[in-house]
Amino acid sequence: xxxxxxxxxxxxxxxxxxxxxxxxxxxxxxxxxxxxxxxxxxxxxxxxxxxxxxxxxxxxxxxxxxxxxxxxxxxxxxxxxxxxxxxxxxxxxxxxxxxxxxxxxxxxxxxxxxxxxxxxxxxxxxxxxxxxxxxxxxxxxxxxxxxxxxxxxxxxxxxxxxxxxxxxxxxxxxxxxxxxxxxxxxxxxxxxxxxxxxxxxxxxxxxxxxxxxxxxxxxxxxxxxxxxxxxxxxx
Amino acid sequence: xxxxxxxxxxxxxxxxxxxxxxxxxxxxxxxxxxxxxxxxxxxxxxxxxxxxxxxxxxxxxxxxxxxxxxxxxxxxxxxxxxxxxxxxxxxxxxxxxxxxxxxxxxxxxxxxxxxxxxxxxxxxxxxxxxxxxxxxxxxxxxxxxxxxxxxxxxxxxxxxxxxxxxxxxxxxxxxxxxxxxxxxxxxxxxxxxxxxxxxxxxxxxxxxxxxxxxxxxxxxxxxxxxxxxxxxxxxxxxxxxxxxxxxxxxxxxxxxxxxxxxxxxxxxxxxxxxxxxxxxxxxxxxxxxxxxxxx
Ligand SMILES: Nc1ncnc2c1ncn2[C@@H]1O[C@H](COP(=O)(O)OP(=O)(O)O)[C@@H](O)[C@H]1O
Ligand SMILES: [Mg+2]
Numbered sequence: 001x002x003x004x005x006x007x008x009x010x011x012x013x014x015x016x017x018x019x020x021x022x023x024x025x026x027x028x029x030x031x032x033x034x035x036x037x038x039x040x041x042x043x044x045x046x047x048x049x050x051x052x053x054x055x056x057x058x059x060x061x062x063x064x065x066x067x068x069x070x071x072x073x074x075x076x077x078x079x080x081x082x083x084x085x086x087x088x089x090x091x092x093x094x095x096x097x098x099x100x101x102x103x104x105x106x107x108x109x110x111x112x113x114x115x116x117x118x119x120x121x122x123x124x125x126x127x128x129x130x131x132x133x134x135x136x137x138x139x140x141x142x143x144x145x146x147x148x149x150x151x152x153x154x155x156x157x158x159x160x161x162x163x164x165x166x167x168x169x170x171x172x173x174x175x176x177x178x179x180x181x182x183x184x185x186x187x188x189x190x191x192x193x194x195x196x197x198x199x200x201x202x203x204x205x206x207x208x209x210x211x212x213x214x215x216x217x218x219x220x221x222x223x224x225x226x227x228x229x230x231x232x233x234x235x
Numbered sequence: 236x237x238x239x240x241x242x243x244x245x246x247x248x249x250x251x252x253x254x255x256x257x258x259x260x261x262x263x264x265x266x267x268x269x270x271x272x273x274x275x276x277x278x279x280x281x282x283x284x285x286x287x288x289x290x291x292x293x294x295x296x297x298x299x300x301x302x303x304x305x306x307x308x309x310x311x312x313x314x315x316x317x318x319x320x321x322x323x324x325x326x327x328x329x330x331x332x333x334x335x336x337x338x339x340x341x342x343x344x345x346x347x348x349x350x351x352x353x354x355x356x357x358x359x360x361x362x363x364x365x366x367x368x369x370x371x372x373x374x375x376x377x378x379x380x381x382x383x384x385x386x387x388x389x390x391x392x393x394x395x396x397x398x399x400x401x402x403x404x405x406x407x408x409x410x411x412x413x414x415x416x417x418x419x420x421x422x423x424x425x426x427x428x429x430x431x432x433x434x435x436x437x438x439x440x441x442x443x444x445x446x447x448x449x450x451x452x453x454x455x456x457x458x459x460x461x462x463x464x465x466x467x468x469x470x471x472x473x474x475x476x477x478x479x480x481x482x483x484x485x486x487x488x489x490x491x492x493x494x495x496x497x498x499x500x501x502x503x504x505x506x507x508x509x510x511x512x513x514x515x516x517x518x519x520x521x522x523x524x525x526x527x528x529x530x
Contacts, residue, residue: 053414077420089415091408093524102408106420108401152420 002065004029004156004187005050005081010059010069012042012049019045021211022059027156032178032188034219036195036232037208043191044086046208047158050189051083052076063156078106080155084162086191088145092134096125099133099144103151110151118147121177139170146177150186157181158189163197175201195232199223207232240372245495246488251379251448253487254386258441259464260471260479261393262314262434268410268474269430270326272333276317276340278461280435283344284310284442285452286352289359299363299443307439314435315428323424341458348454359450378447389440390480396433397476406430410474459503466510472523481521 003026012020020042027033035043048054050061052073061069063081073083091099100118104110119126122143128136133144142162149157162178163171171194179201182188192198199205202219207228215222222228259281266274284306291302321340325333363381367374397403408416409426417423445460446452467486471478489509490502513520 051418053417072422073417074420074422077418083418085415085418089412089418091411091415093411094404094407098404102404102416102419102421105401105405148419 003027003062004064005189006060006062007046007050008060008062010046010049010056010061012045012054012056014045019211020049020056023208023211023213024059025206025213025216027187027189029155029187030182030185031203032182032190032201034190034192034198034202034205035208036192036198036205036222038231039193040210041208042211043208044160047083047085047160047189047191050158051081053083074106077152077154080153082149082152082154082157084145084149084157084159086160086164088138088141090133090136090141090144090148093132095130096133096136096144097129099148100125100129100151103148106152114151114153118150121150121180122147139166139173142166142170142174143177150181154186156187156189158191160191161193162190163192163194171197195228196223199228237372242495243373245491247373247375247379248494249488249491250484251376251382251487252490253484254383255441255445255448255460255483256464256467256486257480257483258386258389258437258444259460260467260483261390261476262438263465263468264471264473264475264479265406265430265434267468268476269406269427270322270333271330272322272337273465273473274434275334275337275461275465276321276344277314277434277438278457278459278464279341279344279348280310280313280317280438280457281442281445281460282348282452282454282457283313284439285359285446285456286348286357288443288446289357289452292360293357303440303443306443307436310435310439310442311432314431314438318428318431323427345454345458352452352454354454356451356453359446359452361450363447382444382447385440385444389437393433393437393476402426402429463503463506466506466513468520470509470513470520472520474524475520475522478520478522 005027008024009022010020011022023046035046037043045054049056052068052071055070060067063079066079068076068079091102100115101110104114124140125144125147133141136144162174166174175197178188178190190198199219199222204218205216205222206213207215215225215228262277263274266272287306287309288302291297291305292299317340321336322333325336363378365377367376368380397406405416405421405426406429408419408421409423413423463486464483467482468479470485471482486506489505493502493505
């Protein structure tokens with residue numbers, strides 16, 4: 001099987017800061033793949049580079065056989081690759097419904113069945129569709145960010161720390177939604193600091209340390225590894 | 236004339252100039268909302284609009300509607316050109332570079348106008364039959380009525396554009412979070428150009444309405460008008476569209492009230508006093524949102 005997303009030896013900089021130092025990984029169709037690592041390891045930078053918000057200084061990024069490393073983000077979305085950014089980044093002063101419509105921007109008008117689909121997945125959002133997104137709770141905003149991303153019917157969805165700052169019950173809920181998404185055929189690249197939870201639902205994972213991949217394997221393999229247990233699973 | 240009719244008359248004046256301030260303030264606010272730039276060249280776009288109106292009517296004997304359309308098109312094109320030529324190359328630069336460039340563009344336009352048309356005022360032929368409409372004791376000048384109506388229609392149209400259309404929603408999304416907007420597939424460059432186009436078109440309408448009240452074009456006419464509209468935008472909350480409208484009317488009415496108290500030479504001073512007070516007491520203005528830095 002050919003990889004859906006193939007990142008090959010990318011180097012990414014913020015000015016002089018060398019944040020990502022030769023990272024390579026793959027995501028195959030139908031998988032949940034996780035990038036785990038401590039704060040500042042470069043996880044968000046990698047996602048921003050794949051979605052086109054940043055560009056690598058060298059290396060290639062292929063999505064469904066096309067080189068996207070130097071494409072602009074608004075173009076990349078149209079290829080079926082969406083990014084749910086860190087910190088949710090919902091449009092706080094637009095209504096929930098408008099946020100959902102923005103998610104379907106590339107389709108012109110939001111397709112009704114797509115709206116129905118996200119409202120079935122996230123009934124809370126339906127209740128609050130007229131409310132300004134900024135007035136939602138953290139968990140609801142995360143759901144909105146995910147719903148918004150689903151509106152363009154993506155093939156691959158990248159999520160940056162979707163469980164950040166949420167209560168344990170909500171974390172549980174978010175992870176089960178991610179799992180269901182995969183069941184419905186969406187491929188997922190997940191970035192998490194909550195390594196324990198992420199590794200449990202993950203097919204394969206990569207461990208990132210200061211801009212480099214230091215370990216990789218299936219979720220189960222990594223859960224068993226001593227160095228992973230020590231560094232990321234609290235002993 | 237009774238005190239009452241004097242006040243009513245001044246209020247009508249205030250609404251007339253307030254409509255113009257509001258139209259111009261919208262351009263400041265929308266542009267600030269989208270690229271965090273105080274576009275000090277915006278007032279000079281109005282000046283160019285006035286020269287276009289003058290040329291059309293005095294030189295080509297065009298009818299006022301044609302002149303209005305020409306001014307609006309001219310301002311729109313100029314606004315988009317300024318953005319593309321002067322501001323777009325500085326998208327990644329510090330905001331202060333952008334601000335200084337805007338001031339540079341302002342001087343550039345004023346000097347080009349002076350070079351081309353000379354420093355003297357060009358009088359625009361009166362194009363509205365100004366027999367006032369008598370409402371009992373009160374005479375409403377036709378220009379005031381037309382100004383308020385045209386400005387009102389423009390603002391309603393702007394509201395529909397921003398609230399209901401795809402491009403309008405894209406504009407709001409980019410103002411809120413340009414990065415997230417890009418991730419939705421929105422083309423930032425087109426959206427920014429569109430914002431300049433809309434703001435400048437409103438300035439074009441404003442310039443023709445301004446010429447109804449003060450029918451002269453001079454190279455520096457845009458600077459005071461622009462500054463007052465800027466104060467209106469700050470008073471309303473820079474970045475906020477309803478704020479710019481409210482701020483424009485508030486400044487117009489404040490000026491008129493000062494005049495009706497017999498202190499018309501204090502008018503400008505009062506406007507800038509309002510700016511100082513707003514900046515001291517509530518820098519986010521009446522309807523502004525606290526600014527958060529975005530990555
Ligand atoms: N906007 C920025 N400017 C400069 N350096 C940055 C910026 N964002 C992140 N960095 C640096 O890049 C490195 C990787 O950051 P990031 O990708 O956000 O890590 P993670 O998501 O794994 O926590 C860190 O050292 C961080 O300080
Ligand atoms: Mg991060």
